[in-house]
Amino acid sequence: MSVATAPGTVSATSPAARNLLLLRIAAWTILGAPLAWGVYRWFWGDGFGFDPVEEMLHYSGLTAVWVLIASLAITPVRRWTGFNALQKIRRLTGLWAFAYATMHLSVYVTIDQWFDWVLIVEDLRERPFILSGSAALALMVPLAVTSTKGWIRRLGRRWVSLHRLVYLSAGLALLHFWWGQKADLRNAVIAAAVLAVLLGARVWWAVQKRRRAA
Amino acid sequence: MTKRSWDTIPESEVTPEEVYLDRRQFIAAAGVAGAAAAALTPEGIAAAVRTVRAQRGASQEAQEYTWGAEMQDELSSYDLVTGHNNFYEFGTGKGDPARYSGEFRPRPWSVEVSGEVNKPGTYDLDDLYDPSWIEDRIYRLRCVEAWSLTIPWRGFALRNLISRVEPTSNAKYVAFETVYRPDEMPGQNRRVLDWPYVEGLRIDEAANELTFLATGLYGRDLPNQNGAPLRLVVPWKYGFKHIKSIVRIHFQETMPPTTWNLSAPQEYGFYANVNPNVDHPRWSQATHRVLPGIRRTDTLMFNGYADQVQHMYAGMDLARWY
Numbered sequence A: 001m002s003v004a005t006a007p008g009t010v011s012a013t014s015p016a017a018r019n020l021l022l023l024r025i026a027a028w029t030i031l032g033a034p035l036a037w038g039v040y041r042w043f044w045g046d047g048f049g050f051d052p053v054e055e056m057l058h059y060s061g062l063t064a065v066w067v068l069i070a071s072l073a074i075t076p077v078r079r080w081t082g083f084n085a086l087q088k089i090r091r092l093t094g095l096w097a098f099a100y101a102t103m104h105l106s107v108y109v110t111i112d113q114w115f116d117w118v119l120i121v122e123d124l125r126e127r128p129f130i131l132s133g134s135a136a137l138a139l140m141v142p143l144a145v146t147s148t149k150g151w152i153r154r155l156g157r158r159w160v161s162l163h164r165l166v167y168l169s170a171g172l173a174l175l176h177f178w179w180g181q182k183a184d185l186r187n188a189v190i191a192a193a194v195l196a197v198l199l200g201a202r203v204w205w206a207v208q209k210r211r212r213a214a
Numbered sequence B: 001m002t003k004r005s006w007d008t009i010p011e012s013e014v015t016p017e018e019v020y021l022d023r024r025q026f027i028a029a030a031g032v033a034g035a036a037a038a039a040l041t042p043e044g045i046a047a048a049v050r051t052v053r054a055q056r057g058a059s060q061e062a063q064e065y066t067w068g069a070e071m072q073d074e075l076s077s078y079d080l081v082t083g084h085n086n087f088y089e090f091g092t093g094k095g096d097p098a099r100y101s102g103e104f105r106p107r108p109w110s111v112e113v114s115g116e117v118n119k120p121g122t123y124d125l126d127d128l129y130d131p132s133w134i135e136d137r138i139y140r141l142r143c144v145e146a147w148s149l150t151i152p153w154r155g156f157a158l159r160n161l162i163s164r165v166e167p168t169s170n171a172k173y174v175a176f177e178t179v180y181r182p183d184e185m186p187g188q189n190r191r192v193l194d195w196p197y198v199e200g201l202r203i204d205e206a207a208n209e210l211t212f213l214a215t216g217l218y219g220r221d222l223p224n225q226n227g228a229p230l231r232l233v234v235p236w237k238y239g240f241k242h243i244k245s246i247v248r249i250h251f252q253e254t255m256p257p258t259t260w261n262l263s264a265p266q267e268y269g270f271y272a273n274v275n276p277n278v279d280h281p282r283w284s285q286a287t288h289r290v291l292p293g294i295r296r297t298d299t300l301m302f303n304g305y306a307d308q309v310q311h312m313y314a315g316m317d318l319a320r321w322y
C-alpha cells in the first residue's frame, strides 16, 4: 500500500519529519506541563494552599513570564547550539506564553476581583504595577493574532518588525513582576538577568551584522 | 484610661468585645461542648468557641461587625494558623516558616527590658510575666496583604508588664526587637530585610487594653513559625506590626525605626492601623480574604476594634500617618 503525498511535502516517514514530530511532542509536553500540574494541584494536590487566589496568581504569573522568556531564548539558543529545528517551535512557545498570561488575567478578573469593573479600572488607573502587566498582555494580543501562516505571508518583512514588540512586552512583564514584589527581589532579578542576556545577544548580533555590511 | 476586667463582660452584651473570649469562658465552653479533653485539641477549642457564640445568640449585626460577614463564627484552623505565616526570618514563602523553623530553640529565653523604666533588667521568660496574667483571647489578624485569620491566642496584656517595669515620664514609645540567630533562622542569611527585625508602638498604644504579648495559641505553646516564645499582638494594626520572637523591649522618648518602614517607607508606615480608606500603593485595602476562602469581605476601620482604639488617634490625619 502506498501513501500518497502531495508534491513538495516531506513523506511522513522520513527521518526529518519524524524528528520534527518528536520535537513538537516534546514542546507540547513541556509547555503544557505547568497547566497539567496546576490542574493536578487543584483537583488532587494542595488545592493551591491556604490562599488559593494569591497562589494561583503567582503560579500563573511566574509561568507566563518564564514561558515568554523561553520563547525569546529560542533564536539565541539555536544560534549558539546550531539546533536549527528549534525554530519550528518558536511560535508555539510564544502562543503558550500568551495562553498562560491570559489564564493569569482570568484569575485576577474572576476570583480575585470578582468582575468588579470599578475596582479593576481603579487598579489600572492608580497602580503602575497593574498597568504594566496589562500593557504587556495587550501587546501580546496582536502577536498572537498574527501568528498564523496566512498572516506571516501577508505581512512579509513587516511581520518581523511587528514581532519585535515581544521584547517590549517582556520588558513590561518584567517591570510588572519587579513592582509586584514586596521585598524579596530574587526571582525577579533572575528573570531580569536572563532577559538581559537574551536581549544583549540580539543587540550584539545586530551590531555585528551592521558592521559587516558597512 | 479605665481599667476593664476581661472577666466581667455579660454574656448577653452585644458589642465589639465579642472579638475575644476570656479564659473562663473558654473553659466553660469546653464543658458545654461536652468533653473538657476535647478543648485541648484545636478542633475541640474551635467547637467550644462555636458553642459559646451560639449560646450568646449575638445578633447578626454584631457578628458581622466583629467577624466579617463570612466565616463569622469560625476560628482559622490550627493547620492554617501554623502553616500560613509571614516570618521572613525563616524565608519569604508563606510555608517557609513552618518548613524551616525546626532548628529554632525558643528555650531558654530571656528578654531585656531597658530604657526609660525604673526597673530595667534582663528577665527569663518565665519571670517576665506573672502566671495570673495569662488569658486566652480571640483576635482577628489582618495582614497588610489583604487577608485575615482569626486566632485564639494565649498570653498576657502588655499593660501588665508595663506597670511592673514602671516607665518614666520620658517613655513616649516602646521599641521591640526580634532575636538575631542566622544559624537557626535561615532567612536571616539573606538581607531581604534589615535584620534584626524591629517594631514599635506609641506608649498609649502599648498600654491599650487590646495590646497583647502572646506566648501560645490554641491553648498550646507558640509554635516556632508563629513567633515563639513571645510575640506581639495588636489586632487593630496590620500583621507586620506583630513582631515575633522578641528579645528586647526598650522604652524611649523618640519614635523608633520599624523594619518595613525602613524597607519601603511609602508603603508601610509606623502606625500601620488597619484602614479600609487608605490603600497600599499596589492594592486596595478596602476588602480582604478570610482565609482559606476566596471571597472578599469588607475590611473594617481599625479591623473592627474602633471602639477600643480610635480615641488614640483623634484629630490625626490617618492618610498621612498610615
Ligand code: HEM
Pocket: A054, A057, A058, A059, A060, A061, A062, A063, A064, A065, A068, A101, A104, A105, A108, A130, A133, A134, A135, A136, A137, A173, A176, A177, A180, A181
Ligand atoms: C493583564 C494584566 C495583568 C494583571 C491584571 C496582572 C495582575 C497580577 C497580580 C494581581 C499579581 C499578584 C501580585 C501579588 O499579589 O503579589 C501578579 C503577579 C505577577 N504577574 Fe501579573 N498581571 C497581568 C499581566 C501579567 C503578564 C502579561 C505577565 C507575564 C507575562 C505577568 C506576570 C506576573 C508575575 C511574574 C507575577 C509575580 C508572581 C510572583 O511574585 O510569584 N502578569 N499579576
